[in-house]
Amino acid sequence: MVFQGLPLVEVPVRRARLRVDNGGLGGSAMDQSVPTGLELTVFDAVFRERPHERFDALRAAEPVHEDKVLNRLVLTRAVDIAALLKDRSLSVDPSKSAPGSFSAVMLPDVAASPDKSILFLDDPDHRRLRGLVSKAFNARSIDSLRPHIAAIADALLDALAGRGEFDLIADYCSPLPIIVIAEILGVDTADRADFRRWSQGSAQAFSPVKSPETIALLEANRQGLEAYFSRVIAERRAAPRDDLISAMIAAETDGDRMTTREIVVMCNLLLIAGNLTTTDLIGNAVLALLRNPDQLAKLRARPALMPAAVEETLRLDPPVTDTVRTPLCPMRIDGVEVPAGGSVDALLMAGGLDPALHADPLRFDIERADKTHFAFGGGLHFCLGAPLAKAEAEIALERLLARFPRLALAGRPVARNITPSFNGVEALWVTP
Numbered sequence: 001m002v003f004q005g006l007p008l009v010e011v012p013v014r015r016a017r018l019r020v021d022n023g024g025l026g027g028s029a030m031d032q033s034v035p036t037g038l039e040l041t042v043f044d045a046v047f048r049e050r051p052h053e054r055f056d057a058l059r060a061a062e063p064v065h066e067d068k069v070l071n072r073l074v075l076t077r078a079v080d081i082a083a084l085l086k087d088r089s090l091s092v093d094p095s096k097s098a099p100g101s102f103s104a105v106m107l108p109d110v111a112a113s114p115d116k117s118i119l120f121l122d123d124p125d126h127r128r129l130r131g132l133v134s135k136a137f138n139a140r141s142i143d144s145l146r147p148h149i150a151a152i153a154d155a156l157l158d159a160l161a162g163r164g165e166f167d168l169i170a171d172y173c174s175p176l177p178i179i180v181i182a183e184i185l186g187v188d189t190a191d192r193a194d195f196r197r198w199s200q201g202s203a204q205a206f207s208p209v210k211s212p213e214t215i216a217l218l219e220a221n222r223q224g225l226e227a228y229f230s231r232v233i234a235e236r237r238a239a240p241r242d243d244l245i246s247a248m249i250a251a252e253t254d255g256d257r258m259t260t261r262e263i264v265v266m267c268n269l270l271l272i273a274g275n276l277t278t279t280d281l282i283g284n285a286v287l288a289l290l291r292n293p294d295q296l297a298k299l300r301a302r303p304a305l306m307p308a309a310v311e312e313t314l315r316l317d318p319p320v321t322d323t324v325r326t327p328l329c330p331m332r333i334d335g336v337e338v339p340a341g342g343s344v345d346a347l348l349m350a351g352g353l354d355p356a357l358h359a360d361p362l363r364f365d366i367e368r369a370d371k372t373h374f375a376f377g378g379g380l381h382f383c384l385g386a387p388l389a390k391a392e393a394e395i396a397l398e399r400l401l402a403r404f405p406r407l408a409l410a411g412r413p414v415a416r417n418i419t420p421s422f423n424g425v426e427a428l429w430v431t432p
Protein backbone atom coordinates (compact mmCIF):
# COMPACT_ATOMS: atom_id res chain seq x y z
CA MET A 1 0.00 0.00 0.00
CA VAL A 2 1.29 3.47 -0.77
CA PHE A 3 -1.15 5.59 1.09
CA GLN A 4 1.37 7.88 2.78
CA GLY A 5 0.51 11.07 0.92
CA LEU A 6 2.22 14.09 2.29
CA PRO A 7 5.60 14.94 0.83
CA LEU A 8 6.90 15.08 4.37
CA VAL A 9 6.05 11.44 4.89
CA GLU A 10 6.73 10.25 1.32
CA VAL A 11 4.85 11.31 -1.75
CA PRO A 12 2.80 9.03 -4.01
CA VAL A 13 2.52 11.81 -6.58
CA ARG A 14 5.15 10.27 -8.84
CA ARG A 15 3.42 6.91 -8.77
CA ALA A 16 0.13 8.38 -9.79
CA ARG A 17 1.70 10.38 -12.58
CA LEU A 18 3.69 7.48 -13.87
CA ARG A 19 0.63 5.33 -14.16
CA VAL A 20 -1.15 8.00 -16.09
CA ASP A 21 1.83 8.60 -18.34
CA ASN A 22 1.99 4.86 -18.99
CA GLY A 23 -1.55 4.74 -20.29
CA GLY A 24 -0.29 3.41 -23.61
CA LEU A 25 1.30 0.41 -21.97
CA GLY A 26 -1.99 -0.42 -20.31
CA GLY A 27 -3.64 -0.19 -23.71
CA SER A 28 -1.40 -2.84 -25.24
CA ALA A 29 -2.09 -5.09 -22.27
CA MET A 30 -5.80 -4.85 -23.02
CA ASP A 31 -5.33 -7.27 -25.92
CA GLN A 32 -4.14 -10.07 -23.68
CA SER A 33 -6.56 -12.51 -22.16
CA VAL A 34 -4.82 -12.36 -18.77
CA PRO A 35 -5.26 -8.86 -17.31
CA THR A 36 -2.03 -7.11 -16.47
CA GLY A 37 -0.38 -3.71 -15.92
CA LEU A 38 -2.83 -0.85 -15.55
CA GLU A 39 -5.75 -3.25 -15.84
CA LEU A 40 -4.80 -4.31 -12.33
CA THR A 41 -4.99 -0.79 -10.94
CA VAL A 42 -7.73 1.74 -10.19
CA PHE A 43 -6.97 3.44 -13.52
CA ASP A 44 -8.91 0.64 -15.16
CA ALA A 45 -12.72 1.00 -15.15
CA VAL A 46 -13.33 -2.74 -14.79
CA PHE A 47 -10.91 -2.94 -11.87
CA ARG A 48 -12.72 -0.05 -10.20
CA GLU A 49 -16.29 -1.12 -10.83
CA ARG A 50 -16.10 -4.93 -10.99
CA PRO A 51 -12.70 -5.88 -9.54
CA HIS A 52 -13.75 -9.51 -9.03
CA GLU A 53 -13.71 -9.98 -12.82
CA ARG A 54 -10.03 -9.11 -12.90
CA PHE A 55 -9.28 -11.25 -9.83
CA ASP A 56 -11.20 -14.29 -11.13
CA ALA A 57 -9.44 -14.09 -14.50
CA LEU A 58 -6.05 -14.00 -12.81
CA ARG A 59 -6.79 -16.75 -10.30
CA ALA A 60 -7.99 -19.00 -13.10
CA ALA A 61 -5.05 -18.37 -15.43
CA GLU A 62 -2.08 -17.14 -13.39
CA PRO A 63 -2.69 -16.84 -9.66
CA VAL A 64 0.94 -15.78 -9.28
CA HIS A 65 1.02 -13.34 -12.16
CA GLU A 66 4.14 -11.78 -13.61
CA ASP A 67 3.11 -8.23 -14.50
CA LYS A 68 5.77 -7.23 -17.01
CA VAL A 69 4.22 -3.80 -17.55
CA LEU A 70 4.56 -2.61 -13.96
CA ASN A 71 7.38 -5.01 -13.06
CA ARG A 72 5.82 -6.85 -10.15
CA LEU A 73 4.40 -10.22 -9.21
CA VAL A 74 0.68 -9.98 -8.47
CA LEU A 75 -1.01 -12.33 -5.99
CA THR A 76 -4.77 -12.95 -5.98
CA ARG A 77 -5.16 -16.20 -4.00
CA ALA A 78 -5.91 -15.86 -0.29
CA VAL A 79 -3.43 -18.59 0.58
CA ASP A 80 -0.54 -16.80 -1.19
CA ILE A 81 -1.52 -13.40 0.22
CA ALA A 82 -1.63 -14.78 3.78
CA ALA A 83 1.79 -16.43 3.36
CA LEU A 84 3.34 -13.26 1.93
CA LEU A 85 2.03 -11.03 4.73
CA LYS A 86 3.26 -13.47 7.36
CA ASP A 87 6.78 -13.76 5.93
CA ARG A 88 9.02 -11.72 8.23
CA SER A 89 12.04 -12.01 5.97
CA LEU A 90 10.45 -9.66 3.40
CA SER A 91 11.13 -5.93 3.24
CA VAL A 92 8.71 -2.98 2.91
CA ASP A 93 11.50 -0.46 2.31
CA PRO A 94 11.53 0.79 -1.32
CA SER A 95 15.22 1.73 -1.01
CA LYS A 96 15.95 -2.02 -0.89
CA SER A 97 14.08 -2.62 -4.16
CA ALA A 98 15.92 -3.42 -7.37
CA PRO A 99 16.16 -0.52 -9.86
CA GLY A 100 13.18 -0.67 -12.22
CA SER A 101 11.03 -2.79 -9.89
CA PHE A 102 7.47 -1.70 -9.13
CA SER A 103 8.37 -0.37 -5.65
CA ALA A 104 11.47 1.49 -6.81
CA VAL A 105 9.71 3.11 -9.77
CA MET A 106 6.54 4.00 -7.90
CA LEU A 107 8.10 5.24 -4.69
CA PRO A 108 11.40 6.96 -5.51
CA ASP A 109 10.70 9.73 -3.02
CA VAL A 110 10.11 7.23 -0.23
CA ALA A 111 13.26 5.36 -1.18
CA ALA A 112 15.33 8.54 -0.97
CA SER A 113 13.69 9.94 2.15
CA PRO A 114 15.64 10.00 5.41
CA ASP A 115 12.30 10.29 7.23
CA LYS A 116 10.47 7.09 6.37
CA SER A 117 7.29 6.30 8.22
CA ILE A 118 6.93 2.89 9.89
CA LEU A 119 4.96 1.71 6.88
CA PHE A 120 8.24 1.70 4.95
CA LEU A 121 10.72 0.69 7.63
CA ASP A 122 12.10 -2.77 8.35
CA ASP A 123 13.39 -4.06 11.66
CA PRO A 124 15.09 -2.97 13.81
CA ASP A 125 13.88 0.59 13.02
CA HIS A 126 10.29 -0.58 12.52
CA ARG A 127 10.21 -2.54 15.77
CA ARG A 128 11.62 0.40 17.73
CA LEU A 129 9.21 3.05 16.38
CA ARG A 130 6.14 0.82 16.23
CA GLY A 131 6.80 -0.20 19.84
CA LEU A 132 6.98 3.42 20.99
CA VAL A 133 3.93 4.62 19.07
CA SER A 134 1.90 1.55 20.05
CA LYS A 135 2.53 2.36 23.69
CA ALA A 136 1.17 5.86 23.17
CA PHE A 137 -1.64 4.84 20.82
CA ASN A 138 -2.91 1.95 22.91
CA ALA A 139 -2.76 3.89 26.15
CA ARG A 140 -6.22 5.31 25.45
CA SER A 141 -8.74 2.52 25.15
CA ILE A 142 -11.01 2.56 22.14
CA ASP A 143 -13.98 2.13 24.49
CA SER A 144 -13.19 5.39 26.22
CA LEU A 145 -13.27 7.15 22.84
CA ARG A 146 -16.68 5.77 21.81
CA PRO A 147 -18.79 8.50 23.47
CA HIS A 148 -16.65 11.20 21.79
CA ILE A 149 -16.98 9.54 18.40
CA ALA A 150 -20.77 9.30 18.86
CA ALA A 151 -20.96 12.99 19.80
CA ILE A 152 -18.96 13.96 16.69
CA ALA A 153 -21.24 11.80 14.51
CA ASP A 154 -24.36 13.34 16.07
CA ALA A 155 -23.12 16.89 15.49
CA LEU A 156 -22.44 16.13 11.82
CA LEU A 157 -25.91 14.59 11.48
CA ASP A 158 -27.51 17.61 13.19
CA ALA A 159 -26.09 19.77 10.41
CA LEU A 160 -27.99 17.67 7.84
CA ALA A 161 -31.38 18.39 9.37
CA GLY A 162 -33.96 19.55 6.85
CA ARG A 163 -31.91 18.61 3.77
CA GLY A 164 -33.85 16.77 1.03
CA GLU A 165 -30.78 14.89 -0.18
CA PHE A 166 -27.11 15.08 0.65
CA ASP A 167 -23.71 13.62 -0.23
CA LEU A 168 -22.89 11.38 2.68
CA ILE A 169 -19.18 11.28 1.79
CA ALA A 170 -18.68 15.06 1.85
CA ASP A 171 -20.91 15.76 4.83
CA TYR A 172 -20.39 12.77 7.08
CA CYS A 173 -17.93 10.00 6.09
CA SER A 174 -15.06 12.41 5.31
CA PRO A 175 -15.22 14.89 8.19
CA LEU A 176 -15.83 12.29 10.90
CA PRO A 177 -12.39 10.56 10.90
CA ILE A 178 -10.60 13.91 10.55
CA ILE A 179 -12.31 15.31 13.62
CA VAL A 180 -11.70 12.07 15.55
CA ILE A 181 -7.96 12.02 14.82
CA ALA A 182 -7.73 15.75 15.60
CA GLU A 183 -9.24 15.03 19.03
CA ILE A 184 -6.94 12.08 19.63
CA LEU A 185 -3.81 13.99 18.64
CA GLY A 186 -4.92 16.94 20.73
CA VAL A 187 -5.47 19.62 18.09
CA ASP A 188 -6.98 22.65 19.81
CA THR A 189 -10.52 23.60 18.82
CA ALA A 190 -9.27 26.97 17.56
CA ASP A 191 -6.95 25.20 15.12
CA ARG A 192 -9.51 22.69 13.86
CA ALA A 193 -10.46 24.65 10.74
CA ASP A 194 -6.82 24.85 9.56
CA PHE A 195 -6.26 21.21 10.47
CA ARG A 196 -9.30 20.07 8.56
CA ARG A 197 -8.32 22.12 5.53
CA TRP A 198 -4.80 20.63 5.51
CA SER A 199 -6.13 17.10 6.05
CA GLN A 200 -8.70 17.31 3.31
CA GLY A 201 -6.25 19.00 0.98
CA SER A 202 -3.73 16.23 1.51
CA ALA A 203 -6.15 13.69 0.01
CA GLN A 204 -5.35 15.44 -3.27
CA ALA A 205 -1.91 13.86 -3.03
CA PHE A 206 -3.46 10.70 -4.46
CA SER A 207 -4.97 12.41 -7.43
CA PRO A 208 -3.62 10.89 -10.64
CA VAL A 209 -3.62 14.22 -12.45
CA LYS A 210 -2.17 17.20 -10.70
CA SER A 211 -2.42 20.72 -11.95
CA PRO A 212 0.25 23.22 -10.84
CA GLU A 213 -2.40 24.62 -8.48
CA THR A 214 -2.88 21.21 -6.86
CA ILE A 215 0.87 20.72 -6.47
CA ALA A 216 1.12 24.17 -4.88
CA LEU A 217 -1.79 23.33 -2.58
CA LEU A 218 -0.12 20.08 -1.50
CA GLU A 219 3.11 21.88 -0.73
CA ALA A 220 1.23 24.50 1.27
CA ASN A 221 -0.53 21.73 3.20
CA ARG A 222 2.75 19.96 3.88
CA GLN A 223 4.33 23.11 5.20
CA GLY A 224 1.23 23.96 7.18
CA LEU A 225 1.09 20.58 8.88
CA GLU A 226 4.82 20.39 9.52
CA ALA A 227 4.91 23.83 11.10
CA TYR A 228 1.75 23.07 13.05
CA PHE A 229 2.93 19.74 14.47
CA SER A 230 6.42 21.09 15.27
CA ARG A 231 4.88 23.95 17.25
CA VAL A 232 2.42 21.70 19.10
CA ILE A 233 5.16 19.19 19.96
CA ALA A 234 7.26 22.01 21.45
CA GLU A 235 4.24 23.22 23.45
CA ARG A 236 3.43 19.72 24.74
CA ARG A 237 7.05 19.15 25.73
CA ALA A 238 6.74 22.22 27.95
CA ALA A 239 3.21 21.45 29.18
CA PRO A 240 1.99 17.88 28.53
CA ARG A 241 -1.72 17.20 28.13
CA ASP A 242 -3.88 14.10 27.92
CA ASP A 243 -3.42 13.64 24.18
CA LEU A 244 -1.57 11.38 21.74
CA ILE A 245 1.17 13.91 20.94
CA SER A 246 2.01 14.20 24.65
CA ALA A 247 1.85 10.40 24.94
CA MET A 248 4.30 10.02 22.01
CA ILE A 249 6.67 12.50 23.69
CA ALA A 250 6.46 10.52 26.94
CA ALA A 251 6.58 7.01 25.43
CA GLU A 252 9.82 5.32 26.39
CA THR A 253 11.42 1.92 25.91
CA ASP A 254 14.65 1.27 27.82
CA GLY A 255 15.41 4.98 27.95
CA ASP A 256 14.74 5.43 24.21
CA ARG A 257 12.20 8.04 23.05
CA MET A 258 10.85 9.42 19.78
CA THR A 259 12.55 12.52 18.38
CA THR A 260 10.49 15.57 17.36
CA ARG A 261 11.05 14.66 13.70
CA GLU A 262 9.84 11.09 14.29
CA ILE A 263 6.71 12.36 16.01
CA VAL A 264 5.98 14.77 13.14
CA VAL A 265 6.35 11.94 10.60
CA MET A 266 4.13 9.71 12.73
CA CYS A 267 1.44 12.40 13.05
CA ASN A 268 1.39 12.72 9.27
CA LEU A 269 1.15 8.96 8.83
CA LEU A 270 -1.72 8.68 11.30
CA LEU A 271 -3.51 11.45 9.47
CA ILE A 272 -3.02 10.00 6.01
CA ALA A 273 -3.34 6.34 6.98
CA GLY A 274 -6.45 6.86 9.00
CA ASN A 275 -8.61 9.38 7.19
CA LEU A 276 -9.25 8.34 3.61
CA THR A 277 -9.40 4.67 4.60
CA THR A 278 -11.99 5.17 7.32
CA THR A 279 -14.03 7.49 5.09
CA ASP A 280 -14.07 4.76 2.44
CA LEU A 281 -15.00 2.07 4.95
CA ILE A 282 -18.03 4.00 6.19
CA GLY A 283 -19.09 4.92 2.65
CA ASN A 284 -18.65 1.36 1.32
CA ALA A 285 -20.63 -0.03 4.26
CA VAL A 286 -23.55 2.38 3.75
CA LEU A 287 -23.57 1.60 0.03
CA ALA A 288 -23.59 -2.18 0.64
CA LEU A 289 -26.44 -1.86 3.16
CA LEU A 290 -28.56 0.38 0.96
CA ARG A 291 -28.05 -1.95 -2.00
CA ASN A 292 -28.98 -4.98 0.12
CA PRO A 293 -32.23 -4.05 1.87
CA ASP A 294 -32.60 -7.53 3.43
CA GLN A 295 -29.26 -7.09 5.19
CA LEU A 296 -30.14 -3.55 6.24
CA ALA A 297 -33.46 -4.74 7.68
CA LYS A 298 -31.65 -7.47 9.58
CA LEU A 299 -29.20 -4.96 10.98
CA ARG A 300 -31.92 -2.51 11.96
CA ALA A 301 -33.76 -5.35 13.77
CA ARG A 302 -30.59 -6.62 15.47
CA PRO A 303 -28.12 -3.77 16.07
CA ALA A 304 -25.74 -6.23 17.75
CA LEU A 305 -24.87 -7.32 14.20
CA MET A 306 -23.10 -3.98 13.59
CA PRO A 307 -19.51 -5.27 14.05
CA ALA A 308 -20.39 -8.13 11.68
CA ALA A 309 -21.69 -5.67 9.06
CA VAL A 310 -18.45 -3.68 9.24
CA GLU A 311 -16.36 -6.85 9.03
CA GLU A 312 -18.32 -8.06 6.00
CA THR A 313 -17.70 -4.70 4.29
CA LEU A 314 -13.98 -5.03 4.97
CA ARG A 315 -14.08 -8.45 3.30
CA LEU A 316 -16.23 -7.57 0.30
CA ASP A 317 -15.30 -3.96 -0.42
CA PRO A 318 -12.09 -3.05 1.46
CA PRO A 319 -10.69 0.52 1.46
CA VAL A 320 -7.12 -0.52 0.54
CA THR A 321 -6.55 -2.57 -2.61
CA ASP A 322 -2.98 -3.84 -2.18
CA THR A 323 0.30 -3.88 -0.32
CA VAL A 324 3.80 -4.64 -1.57
CA ARG A 325 6.67 -6.71 -0.16
CA THR A 326 10.24 -7.10 -1.40
CA PRO A 327 12.31 -10.26 -0.93
CA LEU A 328 15.93 -9.56 -0.03
CA CYS A 329 17.04 -12.97 -1.37
CA PRO A 330 15.63 -14.78 -4.41
CA MET A 331 12.43 -16.68 -3.57
CA ARG A 332 9.81 -18.79 -5.35
CA ILE A 333 6.05 -18.41 -5.03
CA ASP A 334 4.15 -21.37 -6.42
CA GLY A 335 7.06 -22.13 -8.73
CA VAL A 336 7.44 -18.55 -9.97
CA GLU A 337 10.81 -17.01 -9.23
CA VAL A 338 11.16 -13.56 -7.64
CA PRO A 339 14.66 -12.07 -7.74
CA ALA A 340 16.11 -10.28 -4.72
CA GLY A 341 14.72 -6.74 -4.78
CA GLY A 342 11.70 -7.69 -6.92
CA SER A 343 8.22 -6.46 -5.98
CA VAL A 344 5.42 -8.77 -4.90
CA ASP A 345 2.05 -7.04 -4.80
CA ALA A 346 -0.62 -8.74 -2.70
CA LEU A 347 -4.08 -7.70 -3.92
CA LEU A 348 -5.64 -7.61 -0.45
CA MET A 349 -9.02 -7.04 -2.00
CA ALA A 350 -8.74 -10.23 -4.06
CA GLY A 351 -7.94 -12.28 -0.95
CA GLY A 352 -11.33 -11.60 0.68
CA LEU A 353 -13.10 -12.46 -2.57
CA ASP A 354 -11.32 -15.77 -3.16
CA PRO A 355 -13.92 -18.53 -3.71
CA ALA A 356 -11.45 -20.99 -2.17
CA LEU A 357 -11.89 -19.07 1.08
CA HIS A 358 -15.54 -17.98 0.93
CA ALA A 359 -18.55 -19.61 -0.67
CA ASP A 360 -20.52 -17.16 -2.82
CA PRO A 361 -17.87 -14.46 -2.19
CA LEU A 362 -19.73 -11.60 -3.92
CA ARG A 363 -22.78 -11.91 -1.67
CA PHE A 364 -22.97 -9.27 1.09
CA ASP A 365 -23.98 -11.43 4.02
CA ILE A 366 -23.51 -9.87 7.43
CA GLU A 367 -24.18 -13.22 9.11
CA ARG A 368 -21.51 -15.06 7.13
CA ALA A 369 -19.79 -17.25 9.73
CA ASP A 370 -16.23 -16.77 8.43
CA LYS A 371 -15.39 -13.26 7.28
CA THR A 372 -11.62 -13.71 6.95
CA HIS A 373 -10.15 -10.75 5.05
CA PHE A 374 -6.86 -8.94 4.51
CA ALA A 375 -8.17 -5.37 4.60
CA PHE A 376 -5.70 -4.33 7.31
CA GLY A 377 -2.70 -6.12 5.78
CA GLY A 378 -0.89 -8.47 8.11
CA GLY A 379 2.25 -9.60 9.85
CA LEU A 380 4.59 -7.00 11.31
CA HIS A 381 2.84 -4.11 9.54
CA PHE A 382 -0.73 -5.03 10.43
CA CYS A 383 -2.69 -1.77 10.60
CA LEU A 384 -2.11 -0.02 13.91
CA GLY A 385 -5.44 1.78 13.68
CA ALA A 386 -7.68 -1.22 12.92
CA PRO A 387 -9.61 -1.18 16.23
CA LEU A 388 -10.12 2.60 15.95
CA ALA A 389 -11.26 2.39 12.32
CA LYS A 390 -13.76 -0.36 13.15
CA ALA A 391 -15.11 1.54 16.16
CA GLU A 392 -15.54 4.69 14.05
CA ALA A 393 -17.37 2.78 11.32
CA GLU A 394 -19.64 0.98 13.78
CA ILE A 395 -20.59 4.18 15.56
CA ALA A 396 -20.98 6.19 12.35
CA LEU A 397 -23.37 3.58 10.93
CA GLU A 398 -25.28 3.15 14.17
CA ARG A 399 -25.90 6.92 14.57
CA LEU A 400 -26.75 7.36 10.88
CA LEU A 401 -29.30 4.54 10.78
CA ALA A 402 -30.85 5.67 14.06
CA ARG A 403 -31.22 9.24 12.76
CA PHE A 404 -32.68 8.30 9.36
CA PRO A 405 -35.04 5.29 9.56
CA ARG A 406 -35.84 5.59 5.86
CA LEU A 407 -32.36 6.34 4.51
CA ALA A 408 -32.15 5.45 0.79
CA LEU A 409 -29.93 5.99 -2.24
CA ALA A 410 -30.93 9.16 -4.07
CA GLY A 411 -30.67 7.41 -7.44
CA ARG A 412 -27.64 9.31 -8.70
CA PRO A 413 -24.77 7.36 -10.32
CA VAL A 414 -22.20 6.10 -7.83
CA ALA A 415 -18.66 6.55 -9.16
CA ARG A 416 -15.55 5.03 -7.63
CA ASN A 417 -12.55 7.20 -6.77
CA ILE A 418 -9.51 6.97 -9.01
CA THR A 419 -7.03 7.01 -6.17
CA PRO A 420 -4.17 4.51 -6.42
CA SER A 421 -4.35 1.76 -3.81
CA PHE A 422 -7.63 3.06 -2.37
CA ASN A 423 -11.15 1.83 -2.94
CA GLY A 424 -14.10 4.05 -2.17
CA VAL A 425 -16.81 6.13 -3.76
CA GLU A 426 -16.45 9.76 -4.85
CA ALA A 427 -19.87 10.76 -3.61
CA LEU A 428 -22.83 8.96 -2.08
CA TRP A 429 -26.06 10.88 -2.57
CA VAL A 430 -28.81 9.74 -0.24
CA THR A 431 -32.27 10.85 0.86
CA PRO A 432 -33.08 10.91 4.58
Ligand code: HEM
Pocket residue numbers: 001085118119120130181269270271273274275277278281318319320323324375376377378379380381382383384385386388389390
Ligand atom coordinates in the same frame (compact mmCIF):
# COMPACT_ATOMS: atom_id res chain seq x y z
C1 HEM B 1 -10.68 1.08 7.49
C2 HEM B 1 -9.65 1.83 7.76
C3 HEM B 1 -8.23 1.37 7.56
C4 HEM B 1 -7.73 0.45 6.68
C5 HEM B 1 -8.48 -0.38 5.66
C6 HEM B 1 -6.30 0.40 6.90
C7 HEM B 1 -5.44 -0.44 6.21
C8 HEM B 1 -4.09 -0.54 6.46
C9 HEM B 1 -3.19 -1.40 5.72
C10 HEM B 1 -3.58 -2.32 4.56
C11 HEM B 1 -1.95 -1.23 6.24
C12 HEM B 1 -0.66 -1.88 5.75
C13 HEM B 1 -0.51 -3.24 6.34
C14 HEM B 1 0.49 -4.10 5.63
O1 HEM B 1 1.19 -3.68 4.69
O2 HEM B 1 0.61 -5.27 6.04
C15 HEM B 1 -2.06 -0.26 7.31
C16 HEM B 1 -1.01 0.19 8.07
C17 HEM B 1 -1.13 1.19 9.01
N1 HEM B 1 -2.29 1.83 9.42
FE1 HEM B 1 -4.16 1.47 8.74
N2 HEM B 1 -5.98 1.28 7.88
C18 HEM B 1 -7.12 1.89 8.33
C19 HEM B 1 -7.24 2.84 9.32
C20 HEM B 1 -6.21 3.31 10.07
C21 HEM B 1 -6.33 4.29 11.15
C22 HEM B 1 -7.66 4.90 11.63
C23 HEM B 1 -5.08 4.52 11.61
C24 HEM B 1 -4.62 5.44 12.70
C25 HEM B 1 -5.19 6.54 13.04
C26 HEM B 1 -4.16 3.68 10.85
C27 HEM B 1 -2.81 3.62 11.04
C28 HEM B 1 -1.96 2.76 10.38
C29 HEM B 1 -0.52 2.74 10.61
C30 HEM B 1 0.27 3.59 11.60
C31 HEM B 1 0.00 1.74 9.76
C32 HEM B 1 1.46 1.33 9.62
C33 HEM B 1 1.70 0.08 10.46
C34 HEM B 1 3.10 -0.47 10.30
O3 HEM B 1 3.71 -0.33 9.24
O4 HEM B 1 3.58 -1.06 11.28
N3 HEM B 1 -4.90 2.97 9.93
N4 HEM B 1 -3.38 0.14 7.42
